[in-house]
Amino acid sequence: MAVQQKHQQSRAYMVLLHIFPRPVLAALCAGVMAVLLSACGDGGKETARPERAAPVVTAKVARRDVPRTLNAVGTVQPAASVAVKPQVGGQIVEVPVSSGQDVIKDQVLFRIDPRPYEAAVREVEARLLRNQVLLKKAEEDQARFSRLVRQDAISREQYDQAVANANSQRALVIQDQATLASAKLQLEYATIKAPVSGRIGEVFLDLGNVVKANDDRTLLVINTLAPAKIGFAVPERYLPEVMAQFRQGPIAVVAAPEGFTRFSSTGRLTSIDNAVDATTGTIKLEATFDNKDLTLWPGQFARVTVDLATMPDALVINASAVLEGIIGQYVYIVDAEGKAQVRPVKARFVTGDEMMVEEGLNAGDRVVLDGQLNLAAGIPVVERRADGSPANAPSDANTPSDANTPSGANTPSGGPGQK
Incomplete structure (x- = not known):
């Protein structure tokens, strides 16, 4: 076996001599030996390279009074429809x-x-x-x-x-x-x-x-356009809050045809269904609008916003900061050393793209709104605001990110328990 290995090594050496001149081959061998000796001289330890800071958009969490709203999509119905x-x-x-x-x-x-x-x-x-x-x-x-x-x-x-x-x-x-x-x-x-x-x-x-007398054929249909009604459904978890506010007085409802938000109308909640839909887990509500300008048309889809009580001194962040994983809702915050850390939170939508934080954050915490794709716990970050200004400028956590911010805010690859 030893003789065979020596024979193979000799053949390899002869091939190299055939390809490279003897001086070039000697220089290559010397270079390889120098690298090996250098590695041995360092005790076999690799030189640690500094971690590159990840660019992120951040904002500080602030407290403020927030109007509590529910958003839904409903269907416009006439006040009366007669065949x-x-x-x-x-x-x-x-x-x-x-x-x-x-x-x-x-x-x-x-x-x-x-x-x-x-x-x-x-x-x-x-x-x-x-x-x-x-x-x-x-x-x-x-x-x-x-x-x-x-x-x-x-x-x-x-x-x-x-x-x-x-x-x-x-x-x-x-x-x-x-x-x-x-x-x-x-x-x-x-x-x-x-x-x-x-x-x-x-x-x-x-x-x-x-x-014929009592013919099934319809001659025409009359729809009463003003007032108009909109039927919509909200998750059953909001029913106690809606019922409590409904007992206290009229609940304002703002609606606009789908795609035409500038043509909004204000009405009031007039009906709450007597049972929760067990299939969808929602409760049906109905709002009535004067509709004197006829901006609401029967059969249209409309975006509905129900105004509930104002939440005083609430912690509010932009929805882009909240991620979902196996651990549930979480956000990335920036600690005092300028490194990203994972913070589990409990948050819910308040209005538009804002979420109210019930647990997990404090006023003044710096949360990451965009750039989570490149983050993991302990990674250093370079903070920027959504407008590109330094993060130490005045800001709050409900400042939304714009098109110029780093992508991947809602699809992090390094988050804990990523789904």
């Missing part, structure tokens, strides 16, 4: 409205041919008049027979028959009166009026169409 359907049958002879028109309550929308219903009213009126005359005759006979029976001029049986005739005729009159009221109601139904004020959608049937 108009015919209650009597016949041919439509008049349509005095058009699609998209505003109408007021009791305004005429359709007229169905009234002639059959007018004839029915006259027929019942005539029958009622006849029976009223017969009733008067029967009542007169009853009065006359009453005198005669007291004089024993007629039998008791004849008197009883007169009483029965009068009662029967009275019942016919009452029946005719009810029939006449029904006939007049049918005639009234032939003129279809707006049950509420609002705006008409599409008119589905035109002049000349024939409809």
